[in-house]
Amino acid sequence: MENNGWIKIYRQIQKHWIWDNPDYLKAWIAILITVNHEDNKVLIHGELFNCGRGESLLSLANWAKTFGKGWTIQRTRTFFNLLEKDKMINTEGCRKTTRLKVCNYDSYQEVQQTNNKQTTDKQQANNKQITTNKNDKNDKNNNIDIQQAEHLDENYIKFNLWLKDNASNVLKIKNQISEKEFLKLKGKYSSQEIMNVVECLDNYAPASKKYISVYKTILKWLEKPIPGKNSYSSVQGLSKDEEMFNGKRTYMRGVNRAVIPDDAPPRPNRYYVWSESEKEWKYQMP
Numbered sequence: 001m002e003n004n005g006w007i008k009i010y011r012q013i014q015k016h017w018i019w020d021n022p023d024y025l026k027a028w029i030a031i032l033i034t035v036n037h038e039d040n041k042v043l044i045h046g047e048l049f050n051c052g053r054g055e056s057l058l059s060l061a062n063w064a065k066t067f068g069k070g071w072t073i074q075r076t077r078t079f080f081n082l083l084e085k086d087k088m089i090n091t092e093g094c095r096k097t098t099r100l101k102v103c104n105y106d107s108y109q110e111v112q113q114t115n116n117k118q119t120t121d122k123q124q125a126n127n128k129q130i131t132t133n134k135n136d137k138n139d140k141n142n143n144i145d146i147q148q149a150e151h152l153d154e155n156y157i158k159f160n161l162w163l164k165d166n167a168s169n170v171l172k173i174k175n176q177i178s179e180k181e182f183l184k185l186k187g188k189y190s191s192q193e194i195m196n197v198v199e200c201l202d203n204y205a206p207a208s209k210k211y212i213s214v215y216k217t218i219l220k221w222l223e224k225p226i227p228g229k230n231s232y233s234s235v236q237g238l239s240k241d242e243e244m245f246n247g248k249r250t251y252m253r254g255v256n257r258a259v260i261p262d263d264a265p266p267r268p269n270r271y272y273v274w275s276e277s278e279k280e281w282k283y284q285m286p
Contacts, residue, residue: 054105
């Protein structure tokens with residue numbers, strides 16, 4: 001990357017969510033000055049990649065290093081997810097690197113003419129910048145509003161990003177979980193307990209038709225059932241990784257059949273085994 005040249009920053013960025021977080025703002029500017037201002041080719045581990053204008057080929061580790069102190073790979077990934085949700089960047093995983101592309105890059109650096117004349121007002125109007133305060137309505141799933149991300153609980157943001165990657169069926173339920181509802185759950189249950197139930201709910205195919213509230217459903221599934229009366233097997237239905245055998249909930253552990261207690265929550269997936277001593281499902285490395 002050359003150390004000369006320039007980029008444009010519109011005053012409207014002061015109304016954008018990224019302005020309120022100095023680390024995010026600095027990282028965003030670092031992206032704008034790091035990506036190519038013209039098409040180029042990059043050699044990575046002996047393989048040649050085309051890298052277009054407004055694009056960059058860097059690993060997440062290198063981006064974290066570029067952003068500076070306090071940035072980790074996980075924090076960088078979370079930041080990129082926020083930018084992608086707001087349609088500010090697109091990322092594509094390559095075999096040896098990550099391709100990042102700034103959306104509407106010409107809004108930040110127009111192609112300079114050989115006579116160095118400034119572009120006309122009409123051209124500027126046509127280059128719609130993305131660093132504006134967006135007022136798009138939430139979609140039908142009521143996912144978190146990216147504008148408010150900096151004012152929301154960090155665990156709530158992480159939970160929503162996890163939902164997007166791991167629970168597409170749950171996201172089809174009409175009323176998604178609010179920050180207030182999530183914090184209520186966190187006050188009573190661990191993150192692992194909540195995620196275990198969400199995974200079971202996601203595995204339940206009719207979930208989006210049978211339930212209308214993610215919060216109420218999770219809460220119901222987390223509450224300890226009364227054995228023999230409202231056990232998980234009779235109320236929620238079996239997890240797809242369980243089966244009834246001789247009137248008992250069971251699952252296969254290797255070549256042996258293991259019995260599941262009536263008051264145990266649904267088995268998250270086939271990689272979990274029941275721990276009688278700890279009274280919970282434990283992940284077992286395949």
